[in-house]
Amino acid sequence: MFQDLDETLKALLDDAAAPAELRAADVSFDTPDKDYRPAEATVNLFLHEVTENRSLRDEARVLGRVADGYTSRLPSLRVDCTYLATAWSAQSGGLKAAEEHRLLGLALQWLSRFPVVAERFLRGALKTPPQPYPLPTTVAQVQENRSTGDFWTALGIAPRPAFPVTVTVTVEPYDEVEELPAVQKVHLRSGLVDDPLFRGVVFDKSLVPVAAATVSVDGTGAQATSGPDGEFAVPGLEFGSYTLTVRASGRPDEQVAVTFAADHQTQTVVLSGA
Known part of the structure; x- marks a missing residue:
């Protein structure tokens, strides 16, 4: 599932309507630690947090219609997948900082255009079978009393300009489906x-x-x-x-x-x- 979400975000950044410099950059999902040194301009999307979205939790069972009755199953799980977006340049000095800042700004502007991930970008299990709900996206929204300082310290590198990207996907953890007869x-x-x-x-x-x-x-x-x-x-x-x-x-x-x-x-x- 997570690899399909990676491919979905990559397809979004590679869209023909995206800025040319953003399309030309590589898209990586590697851990941006002290050994991370991409050889070309790169947008890194590091998946660092996966949590249930409790505000979207629904306790009611899900009913479906079949030819001769109904099906009933436990509700889906709505999960927030949060990536940290950073930009990386292979240049040096002031050119390095300028390219990284420009690339990060383009990524922020482009991703902010999609409050919901369009179906044409969906890949793998996010496309087939289709997700029961649209995939909402939030960009550059940080939780209160949350600091990225510990994050960079754990990776062993100096803090970098970055912004979070959160996509909410639907997970079906239960296989049991109860079949009910139709009311005659x-x-x-x-x-x-x-x-x-x-x-x-x-x-x-x-x-x-x-x-x-x-x-x-x-x-x-x-x-x-x-x-x-x-x-x-x-x-x-x-x-x-x-x-x-x-x-x-x-x-x-x-x-x-x-x-x-x-x-x-x-x-x-x-x-x-x-």
């Missing part, structure tokens, strides 16, 4: 607070309606038989907690605890037996 039909049932009706639907463990099941409300003597769609209704029942005994042909009897209330007048009973 929706039943709307109304209920009245002053005239409640206890009703429900009996399903087997595969969520197939169970017809001709006897549903008894223990301790009340009330019972009903489910219809072709597994539906049943028991009139005259007061709000409260009850235990239902469900008897269906070829299945063991099952007991289910339910609560009948003004905002919960319809029950779903799923039988666990075969």
